Amino acid sequence: AQTVTQSQPEMSVQEAETVTLSCTYDTSESDYYLFWYKQPPSRQMILVIRQEAYKQQNATENRFSVNFQKAAKSFSLKISDSQLGDAAMYFCAYRSALYNQGGKLIFGQGTELSVKP
Amino acid sequence: DVKVTQSSRYLVKRTGEKVFLECVQDMDHENMFWYRQDPGLGLRLIYFSYDVKMKEKGDIPEGYSVSREKKERFSLILESASTNQTSMYLCASSPLGAKNIQYFGAGTRLSVL
Numbered sequence: 001a002q003t004v005t006q007s008q009p010e011m012s013v014q015e016a017e018t019v020t021l022s023c024t025y026d027t028s029e030s031d032y033y034l035f036w037y038k039q040p041p042s043r044q045m046i047l048v049i050r051q052e053a054y055k056q057q058n059a060t061e062n063r064f065s066v067n068f069q070k071a072a073k074s075f076s077l078k079i080s081d082s083q084l085g086d087a088a089m090y091f092c093a094y095r096s097a098l099y100n101q102g103g104k105l106i107f108g109q110g111t112e113l114s115v116k117p
Numbered sequence: 118d119v120k121v122t123q124s125s126r127y128l129v130k131r132t133g134e135k136v137f138l139e140c141v142q143d144m145d146h147e148n149m150f151w152y153r154q155d156p157g158l159g160l161r162l163i164y165f166s167y168d169v170k171m172k173e174k175g176d177i178p179e180g181y182s183v184s185r186e187k188k189e190r191f192s193l194i195l196e197s198a199s200t201n202q203t204s205m206y207l208c209a210s211s212p213l214g215a216k217n218i219q220y221f222g223a224g225t226r227l228s229v230l
Contacts, residue, residue, distance in 0.1 A: 004159075006159075009157070033216055035218065037221075042223065043205070043223050043224040044221065044222075044223050044224075045207065045209075045221035047218045050216075050218060052216065091159060091160065097216075103148050103165070103167070103211060103213070103214070103217075103219075104150065104162045104165055104175060105150075105160070105162070105209075105219060106162075107152075107159035107160040107161070108159050109157055109158060109159045110159050
């Protein structure tokens with residue numbers, strides 16, 4: 001079975017600085033998708049970024065980028081120029097590319113990010 | 118914009134009550150999911166459905182059942198609520214296909230007293 005681990009329950013960053021959130025996963029599959037979701041205090045989960053395992057290039061979305069290391073099964077999220085609105089719980093998630101998995105997401109434990117003004 | 122609507126933000130029920138959590142999506146998505154969120158455990162899948170009247174157990178189905186009579190609506194049922202079912206419940210939907218992202222509702226915080 002696949003597992004996702006986020007070893008940092010809490011992180012803190014100064015406004016305008018850069019922070020990296022860690023995520024490791026375990027799988028025997030070669031084709032899958034990885035996601036970072038953000039859950040602000042409003043509780044609405046929002047997709048931050050998505051990485052396809054067969055693509056070597058790291059995904060980037062504006063100030064958000066990932067460092068995807070397939071061999072090491074590592075998928076970290078870097079937030080540049082942190083803003084107060086980035087304060088939230090961040091979840092790393094795995095999704096198998098196999099249809100019989102039903103498309104379910106497997107989540108890590110979450111990392112609570114605070115941004116200091 | 119995709120909209121996933123959960124009928125209640127907060128719910129307080131008594132032990133032994135039958136509880137219905139409703140979820141409606143407006144994007145004609147085939148897949149719908151119910152997750153439970155607990156501190157330190159992340160989100161765990163309770164049940165999912167990939168078509169009307171179809172359902173599959175997730176990782177923690179015990180004590181729960183689901184119903185999907187229409188494509189846009191997916192209900193989570195607690196047959197006899199217990200205190201250990203006090204939690205945040207999140208509904209999500211997505212089109213078929215593993216690369217497609219899941220869209221989430223705002224969650225229902227359920228307290229069972």
